[in-house]
Amino acid sequence: MAGLAAVGLLVVACDAGGTGARDAGPARTDPVVRATPSEGGTTPPAAKRVDPVALIQDDPKVSDTVKQDLRPCVRDEYPVDTSYGKLTGGPGNDVVVNVMTCGDAVGVGTYVYREDGDSYKNVFAAEAPAVYAEIDRGDLVLTKPVYGKNDPMAYPSGEEVITYRWSGTKFTVHDQVHNDFSRSVGGEGDAGGTEPLPTPPPES
Secondary structure, eight states: OHHHHHHOOOEEEOSOOOOOOOOOOSOOOSOOOOOOOOTTOOOOOOOOOOOHHHHHHTOTTSOHHHHHHOOOSBTTBOSEEEEEEOSSOOSSOEEEEEEEOTTTOOEEEEEEEEEETTEEEEEEEEOOTTOEEEEETTEEEEEEEEOOTTOOTTSOSEEEEEEEEEOSSSEEEEEEEEEEOOSSSSSSSOTTOOOOOOOOOOOO
16 A cells, blocks of 8 residues: 555646436336437437546556556456546547556546547546546546545545536636544544543442
């Protein structure tokens, strides 16, 4: 984890250029209806898929540390999450790539790519331990933990949730929320290392 901490936070919003949690309701019992385009209508094209590993490896804005650590976890399966959606108002879907570690799926970097002709341009990058970004109703929502001096990697003291919005040429901060986590959970005693109170002896 020392390598992760050394990466530090890097945010880049370049010129030019979430799905949030979905509630699962009860199972539908309605019959399946296939929509048929009306005469003269068109079916929306499928989202163009990219090779996220190639994007990362060919991107000069991605740190050498992230590139060197990006290796298959099992066979040809890489530890990357990829999301497609509208963020920058371009002609095609933007691509959000989250790079993680294999063992514990800790985020090490998150990147946004905007379609630029036949290629994709990096318009946002953030590299830090456990950073992760999602598309949420047209906004980019980035979450990163906040660690105190003695916090173990699994139990940060809090987190920052930052919402970025495309301004026409770059991403700017639209909203920011800080959450402090309870220090009484996740281990013995509090995060500062205080021992739990002893159990009183039974009454005689």
